[in-house]
Amino acid sequence: MSAETTPAVSDNDISLYDVDNPAPVIEAPRKRTKKTPKATRTNFEMYGWLFMRLSGIVLVVLVLGHLLIQLVLDGGVSKIGFAFVAGRWASPFWQAWDLIMLWLAMLHGANGLRTVINDYAERDNTRFWLKMLLYTATVFTVLLGTLVIFTFDPNIR
Amino acid sequence: MATPTLEKTGSAAQASPYITVTFRVRRFNPEVSAEATWQDFQVEIDPKERVLDGLHKIKWDLDGSLTFRRSCAHGICGSDAMRINGKNRLACKTLIKDINPEKPITVEPIKGLTVLKDLVVDMEPFFQAYRDVMPFLITKGNEPTRERLQSAEDRERFDDTTKCILCAACTSSCPVFWNDGQYFGPAAIVNAHRFIFDSRDEAGEQRLEILNDKDGVWRCRTTFNCTDACPRGIEVTKAIQEVKRALITRRF
Numbered sequence: 001m002s003a004e005t006t007p008a009v010s011d012n013d014i015s016l017y018d019v020d021n022p023a024p025v026i027e028a029p030r031k032r033t034k035k036t037p038k039a040t041r042t043n044f045e046m047y048g049w050l051f052m053r054l055s056g057i058v059l060v061v062l063v064l065g066h067l068l069i070q071l072v073l074d075g076g077v078s079k080i081g082f083a084f085v086a087g088r089w090a091s092p093f094w095q096a097w098d099l100i101m102l103w104l105a106m107l108h109g110a111n112g113l114r115t116v117i118n119d120y121a122e123r124d125n126t127r128f129w130l131k132m133l134l135y136t137a138t139v140f141t142v143l144l145g146t147l148v149i150f151t152f153d154p155n156i157r
Numbered sequence: 158m159a160t161p162t163l164e165k166t167g168s169a170a171q172a173s174p175y176i177t178v179t180f181r182v183r184r185f186n187p188e189v190s191a192e193a194t195w196q197d198f199q200v201e202i203d204p205k206e207r208v209l210d211g212l213h214k215i216k217w218d219l220d221g222s223l224t225f226r227r228s229c230a231h232g233i234c235g236s237d238a239m240r241i242n243g244k245n246r247l248a249c250k251t252l253i254k255d256i257n258p259e260k261p262i263t264v265e266p267i268k269g270l271t272v273l274k275d276l277v278v279d280m281e282p283f284f285q286a287y288r289d290v291m292p293f294l295i296t297k298g299n300e301p302t303r304e305r306l307q308s309a310e311d312r313e314r315f316d317d318t319t320k321c322i323l324c325a326a327c328t329s330s331c332p333v334f335w336n337d338g339q340y341f342g343p344a345a346i347v348n349a350h351r352f353i354f355d356s357r358d359e360a361g362e363q364r365l366e367i368l369n370d371k372d373g374v375w376r377c378r379t380t381f382n383c384t385d386a387c388p389r390g391i392e393v394t395k396a397i398q399e400v401k402r403a404l405i406t407r408r409f
Contacts, residue, residue, distance in 0.1 A: 015189050023191035025271050025279075031338040032282040036289075041366065045375035046404055119336050119376075 029122050048111055055104045062101040086154035095149055102145040110138040174203045178253060179261040180211055182223065185272050193272065196220075197261065204254035208241055208262065212248060225276035232388060235324030239276050240265040245326040245386040267329035269338065283325045286341045290349035290367055295360035311356040318351040318396050320389040327383035327393050339372045343383035343393045346374055350396040353403060365404055374400050 017023045071077050088094040113134050121127035178200050185193035198215045209230055216223045228234040230249045237248040242256050242263055256262060270278040296305075321344065328334050328342035349368055353361040368374045374397055383393035 017188055017190065019188050022187035023189075025187055025273060028269055028271050028282065028338050029336060031271070032285050034285060036285070036339060036372075040370055043369065043408065045371050045373070046369060046408070049375045049401070050405065115376075118371075119333055122336070 052108060052111060055108045059101070059104050059108060062097065062104070066097070066101060086152070089149065089152050090154070099146065099149050102149070103142060106138055106142045106145075110134060174205065175201045176204055176258060178202050178204075178211060178258045180215060181261040181263045182212075182215070182275070183263075183265040184223075184275055185266075186222070186274055195263075202253060204252070204258055206253055207249055208246075208251045208253065208256070208264065209237060209248040211253065211262070212264070223276075224274045233322060235322035238267055238324035238326040238329070238388070240267055240329075245330045247324060247326070247388040250388050267325060269329045269331070269335040270325070278329075280325060282338050283328055283342065283344065284323075286328075286345040287323065287348060290341065290345045290364055291360065292348045292352065294352065294355070294358055295363075296357065297359050305357045307356055314356070315351050315354040317391055318347045318354075320391050321347050321351070322389060323348075324388060326386040326388055327391075330382040330386035332380060332382065333376050333378060337372075337376075340376045341368065341373055343377075343397065346377075346397050346400055347391060347393055350400055353400065361403075362407075365400070365407065368400055369404055374404065377401070 070080060089098070114131060117127055117130045117134065121130050180198045180200055181195050182198065183193055184196045198219055200211050200214050200219070202211050202214065209227060212223065212225055212227075216225075225237065225239070225248070227237040227249065230237075232247055232250040235247070238245060239248055240246075240263075241248065241251055245267055248264070253262070264276065266272045266276045266278050270280065270283060272278050323344060325344060327347070328344045331340070331343055333340050334342045346368060349364045352358045353364050355361075377394075377397045379394060379398070381394050383397075384391075384395070387393050
């Protein structure tokens with residue numbers, strides 16, 4: 001553990017520590033104290049929790065349907081090409097399917113990772129920057145995906 | 158402690174119930190070393206005795222410096238929660254024969270709280286979380302001249318969570334609490350549940366608001382470690398989910 005710079009007073013003792021100079025105890029991470037902030041009075045965590053459950057149910061249908069269409073039905077993965085994607089996105093139904101799937105999957109995953117970061121990133125700074133990185137990546141992917149779905153041009157050359 | 162019986166040495170000796178058990182105890186003494194180490198003790202003990210009796214034998218006969226908490230020694234005070242063979246239990250409710258005495262029995266302090274010496278941890282963060290949920294009856298208006306009456310069904314509603322003895326076995330088995338002590342932890346939520354669902358109490362709304370926080374019930378990952386650890390058999394995870402449900406139905 002942390003090395004003590006000043007040795008114990010008694011020279012005949014091999015140990016670095018004694019009664020007057022005890023070793024530092026290992027504090028538990030982010031200990032709760034009297035100064036721990038009280039309730040913030042927002043429902044953000046509740047809505048986050050609820051969103052995970054509801055989006056999870058919808059995603060089971062959307063993702064399994066997506067995988068089935070892309071990988072199993074009609075010759076499987078070999079049929080996927082530019083023409084196949086263009087054909088599907090010609091229909092507003094598949095556009096909506098992919099759009100909802102993109103948004104729900106990204107927000108569901110981002111919220112899940114946010115809770116993982118909250119649980120495991122011990123230092124305030126690490127936690128803040130990891131979350132910033134996560135939010136940036138999420139916003140970028142969601143916006144780029146949305147842009148592609150809406151501005152997709154099948155006649156592009 | 159088994160009292161030795163008089164004048165029965167002749168025939169009783171061959172059927173001696175005593176076996177030799179190895180206790181592997183996690184030792185930490187900040188006045189000697191900054192490192193925690195394992196130390197083995199060989200103890201002659203009746204397998205029908207408890208782990209606490211083994212610790213007593215060590216402390217009284219082998220090494221008086223062994224430090225642990227215990228008060229009533231009968232599973233009510235909740236002082237001697239410790240990690241025995243990797244599982245949080247009360248030393249006074251764990252029989253030697255139930256935890257395979259063939260192998261060394263490991264005894265560690267509970268996790269997630271600062272170890273002060275050997276098996277003694279700093280319980281202050283645990284009790285701070287307990288205090289923060291206001292674990293006392295709050296009512297409005299004048300005090301009635303008689304008892305506050307309650308139907309049997311109303312009492313049944315929170316019966317399970319009244320059994321808590323605040324031993325911290327649940328909270329210190331929670332992986333979220335290990336990583337972030339700001340989380341209220343199962344024990345505090347159980348004790349909030351005891352008053353939130355009490356028909357006589359009128360501050361349920363306030364307590365729900367406290368537990369609606371980012372360190373409140375929404376951090377529960379439903380790993381069921383707390384339910385497994387509870388020496389009183391409280392369905393801790395269920396109680397936490399009931400608080401979650403109360404929070405959601407209150408809004409919608």
